[in-house]
Amino acid sequence: MSLEKILRMVNITKQFGNVQALKGVDFDVGENEVVGLLGDNGAGKSTLVKIIAGFHPPTTGEFYFAGEKVRFLSPQNARKVGIEAVYQESALVDLMSISRNFFLGREPTKFGYLDEKRMDEECVKAVTTIGVRVRSPREKVSVLSGGERQSICIGRALYFQAKLLLFDEPTAALSVKESEYVLKRIKSLKEKGVSAVVVAHNIYHVYSIADRFVILDRGIKIGEFLREDVTVEDIMQVIRTGSAEALEKRKSD
Numbered sequence: 001m002s003l004e005k006i007l008r009m010v011n012i013t014k015q016f017g018n019v020q021a022l023k024g025v026d027f028d029v030g031e032n033e034v035v036g037l038l039g040d041n042g043a044g045k046s047t048l049v050k051i052i053a054g055f056h057p058p059t060t061g062e063f064y065f066a067g068e069k070v071r072f073l074s075p076q077n078a079r080k081v082g083i084e085a086v087y088q089e090s091a092l093v094d095l096m097s098i099s100r101n102f103f104l105g106r107e108p109t110k111f112g113y114l115d116e117k118r119m120d121e122e123c124v125k126a127v128t129t130i131g132v133r134v135r136s137p138r139e140k141v142s143v144l145s146g147g148e149r150q151s152i153c154i155g156r157a158l159y160f161q162a163k164l165l166l167f168d169e170p171t172a173a174l175s176v177k178e179s180e181y182v183l184k185r186i187k188s189l190k191e192k193g194v195s196a197v198v199v200a201h202n203i204y205h206v207y208s209i210a211d212r213f214v215i216l217d218r219g220i221k222i223g224e225f226l227r228e229d230v231t232v233e234d235i236m237q238v239i240r241t242g243s244a245e246a247l248e249k250r251k252s253d
């Protein structure tokens, strides 16, 4: 594992009215690393992911991407530097074709018109590369399954050379088979030199693909472990008790 950090967040807090969703969280992601972000409901996982993706600014704290200090005012800002959020529901427009979705907001043009031929060709090529089969790039996204939709998003992120992909509950609405398919695809990102943050309630899913785990509890980071140092049961215990003390003690004994 590389020691280089692609993302480094320092002392991040996030306040929503009276709710302090994040309290002084330090969080980083290495190059070529998959980080599992875990914790109970309301722990602050989605909030942290949304800050990374440029949906929310942090209330305080700063962060660095690829060594540069960044401040995102929108998801477009984040995308521009290579951070893509892959959401099951909202990332694609149902009534548009696969290829239109693929290039949404970044369409190639020719003589001032959409270059649809190129869009179709490149889209099919890109998704085929990651092992997704589409019947036709002109087919509407609404006919795709949850796993296929996410695969299109992953293919799109890779095509536009994203460096960090963010997944918030990628397997929540998927069948067992589809979950496996998506997890496999996330795992294969590493071979392409891409990093990922994965949030999921299903710890087994995260465990099967992550190199490292970060555990939040009510806005506070309570633990951080390399995969080789912990079992699924260890992680569950930390989440259940809201403390990593017992585990840290056991490791130092």
Ligand SMILES: Nc1ncnc2c1ncn2[C@@H]1O[C@H](COP(=O)(O)OP(=O)(O)OP(=O)(O)O)[C@@H](O)[C@H]1O
Residues within 6 Å of the ligand: 016, 017, 019, 020, 021, 039, 040, 041, 042, 043, 044, 045, 046, 047, 048
């Ligand atoms: N836009 C918002 N406005 C107000 N409060 C918010 C907002 N987003 C999140 N919160 C609050 O911040 C806290 C953390 O929420 P967050 O969605 O980050 O948790 P989570 O760890 O993703 O939980 P879950 O596992 O249930 O998805 C919660 O108390 C939530 O109610």
Ligand SMILES: [Mg+2]
Residues within 6 Å of the ligand: 045, 046, 047, 168
């Ligand atoms: Mg959430």
